[in-house]
Amino acid sequence: MTASPSRLTTLRDYIRWAVSRFHEQQLFFGHGTDNAWDDARLLVLGALHLPWEMADAYLDCRLEEDECQQLNALLRRRIEERVPTAYLLGEAWFCGLPFIVDERVLIPRSPIAEYIERHFAPWLPKTPARILDLCTGSGCIGIACAYEFPDAEVVLADLSFDALEVANRNIEQHELEGRVYTVQSDGFDGLPGQRFDLIVSNPPYVDAEDFAGMPEEYQHEPELGLACGADGLDLVRRILAEAADHLSEDGVLVVEVGNSQVHVQALYPEVDFTWLEFQHGGHGVFLLAAQQCRDYQALFRQRIKAR
Structure with missing residues (x-):
């Protein structure tokens, strides 16, 4: 399942790749998101401590190797173990407020x-x-x-x-x-x-x-x-x-x-x-x-x- 950092280099690459895999593996979305795109964006940006509302222009920023490795590990758990994104990030939002989960x-x-x-x-x-x-x-x-x-x-x-x-x-x-x-x-x-x-x-x-x-x-x-x-x-x-x-x-x-x-x-x-x-x-x-x-x-x- 692991994506090669040499092939996936930007935030946009990882989000797009994750959406494809989420659909392919028929993941369920119901823990803060209701679709593959939002779930993938939340996981990728959240894992790197980037804000959800970040301008799309920043999605083309290139990632460091350690960041790619971190995303690969989290995406593997999301896909293979079906761990909800909120648990992977240790955070969920409710009423516009962040909560530890x-x-x-x-x-x-x-x-x-x-x-x-x-x-x-x-x-x-x-x-x-x-x-x-x-x-x-x-x-x-x-x-x-x-x-x-x-x-x-x-x-x-x-x-x-x-x-x-x-x-x-x-x-x-x-x-x-x-x-x-x-x-x-x-x-x-x-x-x-x-x-x-x-x-x-x-x-x-x-x-x-x-x-x-x-x-x-x-x-x-x-x-x-x-x-x-x-x-x-x-x-x-x-x-x-x-x-x-x-x-x-x-x-x-x-x-x-x-x-x-x-x-x-x-x-x-x-x-x-x-x-x-x-x-x-x-x-x-x-x-x-x-x-x-x-x-x-x-x-x-x-x-x-x-x-």
Whole structure:
């Protein structure tokens, strides 16, 4: 697979060559890009610490031999091992912000980013003083919320100690130690008595059928962050049953369930979920007001017991 540095000499050469190989080997793109050209450009420029928005004229710059060797090694891993580009670079972007990522956490890609940037308008009745990012992973959702709500205290909660180590590195990178902190928690178990004005969660929600058919790239991500039972809702059921106990009077719950939206709707046909619409792509994110969580709490608890 290795390209000869004597034949590939410029950034443009490597990007073009990578696009051809990515198509030839039928790689999957879904971890920050959706096509071979963007993925190749991100990998080549990112590996050499060059900005994505760099003018195309610089693509004809010749590379040093050590740079060619570095690119050859990374491209080999991307193609032969199907390692997602974000893991190869150790960085992913979310809400226009850089985040440290490795194989201990999912690669940020939630469509919730669109609503974070919109301050969850028109759904939040007031500016939140306390925010919970439940199942935080890298911390990207909670940290992005901290930027948009600069006076809010933000809690990043996750079951995985490994994930929380990454989240803490991101808190430090963004210099938010004063009002963003991590808590080890299985669902809400590690947050007794705590209430929040906004709870945002991108929990594991992939059902067994979808998980079995996922492209190889997803096998590099932690299974704990993806799969969650036959219908993908093992944790979502718990979140719904307990959310009312952790929301403030006018709080809001936002949960991403992706393709498992069909299972949510089948399991709770009585519940008037607000399914958010996205201008930039995405689906399967519901919103409930605190009052709805209280009104339906008995039902949510019943559906857990009925399993």
